[in-house]
Amino acid sequence: MSGPFAPGRRVRVKALYPPGHTRTPWYTRGREGVILDLVDVEPDPEERAYGRPGLPAVPVWRVVFAQHELWPDYAGPAGDRVVVGIFEPWLEPVEERS
Amino acid sequence: MSHDHHEHDHDHDHEHDHGHGHPPGERHPFQPDLEDGPYTWHMALADAVEALLLEKGIFRPEEMRRTLEDIDSKTPANGARLVARAWVDPAFKARLLADVNAAAAELGIDAGPIPIRAVECRPGEHHVIVCTLCSCYPRLLLGAAPDWYKARAYRSRVVREPRAVLAELGLELSEEVAVVVHDSTAELRFMVLPERPAGTEGWDEARLAALVTRDCLIGVARPEVPRA
Numbered sequence: 001m002s003g004p005f006a007p008g009r010r011v012r013v014k015a016l017y018p019p020g021h022t023r024t025p026w027y028t029r030g031r032e033g034v035i036l037d038l039v040d041v042e043p044d045p046e047e048r049a050y051g052r053p054g055l056p057a058v059p060v061w062r063v064v065f066a067q068h069e070l071w072p073d074y075a076g077p078a079g080d081r082v083v084v085g086i087f088e089p090w091l092e093p094v095e096e097r098s
Numbered sequence: 099m100s101h102d103h104h105e106h107d108h109d110h111d112h113e114h115d116h117g118h119g120h121p122p123g124e125r126h127p128f129q130p131d132l133e134d135g136p137y138t139w140h141m142a143l144a145d146a147v148e149a150l151l152l153e154k155g156i157f158r159p160e161e162m163r164r165t166l167e168d169i170d171s172k173t174p175a176n177g178a179r180l181v182a183r184a185w186v187d188p189a190f191k192a193r194l195l196a197d198v199n200a201a202a203a204e205l206g207i208d209a210g211p212i213p214i215r216a217v218e219c220r221p222g223e224h225h226v227i228v229c230t231l232c233s234c235y236p237r238l239l240l241g242a243a244p245d246w247y248k249a250r251a252y253r254s255r256v257v258r259e260p261r262a263v264l265a266e267l268g269l270e271l272s273e274e275v276a277v278v279v280h281d282s283t284a285e286l287r288f289m290v291l292p293e294r295p296a297g298t299e300g301w302d303e304a305r306l307a308a309l310v311t312r313d314c315l316i317g318v319a320r321p322e323v324p325r326a
Contacts, residue, residue, distance in 0.1 A: 023283045025230050027257060039286050040213070060284040076261050079276030085284035 004093035005061060009035050011091045013063070021049035024090045032094055033065040039085050046087075059088040172241040174312035176207045177289055180216075181315070182307035185294040198289060202239060210238025217280055218291045219317075224271055226264065226317030227280045227288040228256045234282035236289050240315060247316065257281060267318045290317040297323045 005011065015030035023045050039062055043054030067080040074080070152159055180202060184191035194201040198214035214236045217225040229235065230253045235243035246252050256263045260277045264270070271277060280288045292314045298306060313319035 023231060025257075025281060025283065027230075039284050042285050060286075071258060075259070076277065077273045080260065080278075081276070082257050082279045082281060084281045085286060087284070 005035060005059065005088060005091060007035050007037050010094040010096060011035055011061075011063060011086075012094050013086060014090050014092055016090070020046065022046055022090075023085070023087060025084060027070055028063075028065060028084055028086065031065055031069050033063040033069065033084075036062040036064050036083060038062075042087075044087065044089075060085050061088060061091065062086075063091070169237060169242070172238060174240045174310075174315055175307070176202065176209075177236075177240050177312075177315040178307040178310035179205055179207070179303070180289075181291055181310045182303040184216075184291060185298075185306055186303055191291075194291065198236075198239070207239070209236070212236075212238065212285060212287055214239055214287045214289055216289050216291045217278070217317075219293045219320075221293070222274060223276050223278060224317065224320075225278045225280060225290050226256065226260060227282065227290060228253055229282040230254065230257055231281075231283055234287060236287040239287075239289065240312065244312065244316075264318060267313070269319055289315050292317075292321050295321050295323050 010032060011034070012032045013024060013028045013030060017026075017029070039060040041057045041059050043057050045054065047054035062083050063086045065082050065084065066078065067074040067076060067082060068078060070082060148162075151157060152162070180194055180198070183205065184194045190201065190204070193204070194216050195218060198216050199209045199211075202209040202214075217227070219225050228247075233243055233248035233253075235247060237243060252263065257279050260279050261271060264277070282288060292310065294306070295309065298309070309321040309323065311319060311321070314321050
């Protein structure tokens, strides 16, 4: 898979708060994670929710977020994490830090 | 195990000789019947959509009844069978991790059309599932989700303080074990493949499956060998 989205790539969830139906949990917005794998390519639920076909279908990526990234005051160890399916239009690539 | 008689919420009919909110000698208040609750906006919506789908002939009443009965017939025992087979058969385990629905079909279990993925607990890594947006659950494999799984308390807290939630549910994990929470947001469901407990060497599949409860398949419990 070419392009900015592939397993292992660092991504950020867009900090957008549009009205209407979305599948992007609020706690992930504006947060950075790493793509684990591709779930599927699915009709866009933000369109389907309003009776439209949601085509072309969009890739859905499982993204791994460190708990300390999601919640700066998280009390547990550094290895704790949350894996969330994120629809690709919500993702933006993060430049690798060297 | 402590039992707080002031907190419980139950529908039993045992002797009322303990103190829980009504004076001795007075009749226990009836638990409300279903009809005593309000008919909510969403209940009306569901009824209206159902009536319209039937009226328009999208499906027939008997098809709907069959589907509901089919869902009701699914139980966590299906998941337990998959786990037990995976524990005794590494090749099956690999196929289960690749495609739960196909692996279930091998055992004659129809897991439905929505893809299900198994997340594997390993030494040092524990997995637990949730749907923070609504209440997605592999119900076509395991049957209906427990009420607490659908409750806002579990859904909001297990992604925020999973260790506290697991501890309240009886699962204390050491800091050496990473907790991985899977939040279902897309057309994909999850089930947990727990670790096989020590002391079960040589057990057959049926005996192993009996250790795997619904809560183990959600990841809020681990299979335990009953103490002799």
